[in-house]
Amino acid sequence: MANIMNSITSTISDSTDSKAAPTYRSGSAARLSGVPVETLRVWERRYSVVNPKRSEHGQREYSLDQIKQLSLIKQLVDLGNQIGVVARLSREELLEMLSITKASAADSSSANGASKAEANHIRVAVVAERMGTSLVGMCNCSAVLEVIGNGTTMKNALAGWAEVTAEVLLVEINEMADVDLDSIDQIRRKIKAYGGVILYRFARHSVIRKLRSAGFVVARIPSDPKEIEALCQRALVMHVLTQAPTKSHEATQPEVAAARFNDKALSAIELASNSVYCECPRHLVDIVRTLSSFERYSAECQNRNLDDVALHHAMGKATAQARVIMEKMLEQVAKAEGLPLPD
Numbered sequence: 001m002a003n004i005m006n007s008i009t010s011t012i013s014d015s016t017d018s019k020a021a022p023t024y025r026s027g028s029a030a031r032l033s034g035v036p037v038e039t040l041r042v043w044e045r046r047y048s049v050v051n052p053k054r055s056e057h058g059q060r061e062y063s064l065d066q067i068k069q070l071s072l073i074k075q076l077v078d079l080g081n082q083i084g085v086v087a088r089l090s091r092e093e094l095l096e097m098l099s100i101t102k103a104s105a106a107d108s109s110s111a112n113g114a115s116k117a118e119a120n121h122i123r124v125a126v127v128a129e130r131m132g133t134s135l136v137g138m139c140n141c142s143a144v145l146e147v148i149g150n151g152t153t154m155k156n157a158l159a160g161w162a163e164v165t166a167e168v169l170l171v172e173i174n175e176m177a178d179v180d181l182d183s184i185d186q187i188r189r190k191i192k193a194y195g196g197v198i199l200y201r202f203a204r205h206s207v208i209r210k211l212r213s214a215g216f217v218v219a220r221i222p223s224d225p226k227e228i229e230a231l232c233q234r235a236l237v238m239h240v241l242t243q244a245p246t247k248s249h250e251a252t253q254p255e256v257a258a259a260r261f262n263d264k265a266l267s268a269i270e271l272a273s274n275s276v277y278c279e280c281p282r283h284l285v286d287i288v289r290t291l292s293s294f295e296r297y298s299a300e301c302q303n304r305n306l307d308d309v310a311l312h313h314a315m316g317k318a319t320a321q322a323r324v325i326m327e328k329m330l331e332q333v334a335k336a337e338g339l340p341l342p343d
Contacts, residue, residue, distance in 0.1 A: 033070035047087035125149035176203035195235025
C-alpha cells in the first residue's frame with residue numbers, strides 16, 4: 001500500500017509545479033486513484049466520499065489528498081469491504097482498516113489454504129468448450145470459488161454430471177449468435193444450481209436479453225478471478241431476490257411487458273416526425289430511449305453488495321413500468337399523426 005501511495009505522489013509531483021498545490025480533473029483523478037470516473041460520480045453522489053472544488057467552468061478539481069483518500073477506499077472495497085462503511089472513515093481509520101483487513105486475509109489464507117471451507121465459498125460447475133482450462137484456472141485462483149465439475153461441452157455435462165451438485169453453473173460461449181437455452185437450463189436443474197452465469201466474447205443483444213429473461217447473469221468474458229467471483233455472487237443474489245416473498249398486491253401484478261419499440265422502430269418514427277409540426281413524437285422517442293437505456297443499465301449493473309443489487313432491481317422494475325406507459329403514449333401519438341409503427 002505504501003508503494004502505491006509513493007507511486008501516486010511521484011507521478012503527480014513529476015507533472016506539476018511545486019510552488020502551488022496541484023489539482024486534477026476527473027480523468028486524471030480516476031487514473032491515479034484507480035477508481036473509474038463513473039464509479040467516482042456514484043460514490044460522490046451517494047456516499048460523499050470526497051468533495052472536490054469546482055473550477056470557474058464548473059469542472060471538478062481534486063487535490064492530492066483526495067486522490068490518496070480515493071485510492072485507500074478503492075483498495076478496501078476491492079478487499080470486500082462495503083463502500084457505505086469505508087466512505088465515512090478518516091485517512092487514519094482507512095489506513096488502520098486496510099492493515100487489519102490484509103492481516104486478517106493473510107491469516108485466514110495460511111490457516112485454511114484457500115479459505116474454501118469457510119461459509120462464503122461458492123461451488124461452481126464449469127462448461128467451457130474452448131477456454132475451459134483458462135476459465136477453470138481463474139476459478140482455482142479464487143479464494144471464494146470451488147470448481148466441482150468441469151465439462152468441455154453441454155452434451156458431455158448432461159451425460160456425465162450424474163453426481164455433480166453446485167450452487168452456480170458457469171458457462172462460457174465465445175460467440176453467441178444463438179443459444180441452446182433448453183440444454184443450459186437442463187444442466188442447471190440437473191446440478192441443482194441456484195443461479196447461472198453465461199460468459200461470452202461476442203453476442204447478439206437478442207440472445208443476451210433471452211438469457212437474462214431466463215434468469216441468467218450474462219457478461220463478457222472477464223480476465224480477473226475477482227470479476228468471476230462478483231458475477232457468481234450476483235447470480236446467487238438474483239436467486240434470493242426471485243425467491244423472496246412479495247406483498248399480496250405485488251403478487252397479483254402482471255410481468256412488465258417487453259420493449260414495444262426497438263432502436264430501428266424509434267429511428268423510423270423520429271425521422272418521419274420531421275414533417276409533423278408538433279415536436280411531441282420526437283420528445284416521446286427520446287423519453288422511451290432514455291428509459292430503455294436505464295432499464296438495461298439497471299439489469300446489467302454488477303454489484304457485490306446485496307442492498308445495492310436489490311436497489312438496482314427495484315429501479316429496473318420501476319423504469320420498465322414507466323417505459324411501458326410512455327411506449328403506449330408514443331404509439332397513440334404515432335397513430336394520430338400517421339407515423340410508422342412496428343408490426
